[in-house]
Amino acid sequence: MKKIWKNERGFTLVEMMIVLLIISVLILISIPNVTKHSANIDKKGCEAFIKMVEGQVEAYKIENKKIPTIELLSESEFLKGVDSCPNGDKIKIQTDGSVVVAKESEE
Structure with missing residues (x-):
């Protein structure tokens, strides 16, 4: 069988090591x-969750007439x-219906 490519050449070990170094x-x-x-992502996620809970508190107040x-x-x-x-x-949830992060001493 006749070779199609006469000059077959792969990557050398040095070339592979350089690529690995760059990726590292x-x-x-x-x-x-x-x-x-x-930490910033966690903080913003908690702020968004608090806003969502405040909305649920309002919905509960409308439906059940209490906080x-x-x-x-x-x-x-x-x-x-x-x-x-x-x-x-x-x-x-505080007595006025606002939602806050509870301090450990309050739990």
Whole structure:
């Protein structure tokens, strides 16, 4: 059988090592940036969750004519068993109906 390509050439070990080095450097640069922003992402996620719970408190007040507790909301169809932010911070509904992150001493 006759060879179609006379000059078959693959990548050398040195070329492969250079590519691996470049990929490693890019990963080392990008990982700290991602972890730096994860706390900010958690904070914004909790803020959004609090806004959503405030809306559910208003819906509960309209339907039942009283301000609910977080336990009532999580047991009802309004929150379905969720009583904390996505990052794990517990939330609390105050007597005026506002929603805040509960401090550990209040729990």
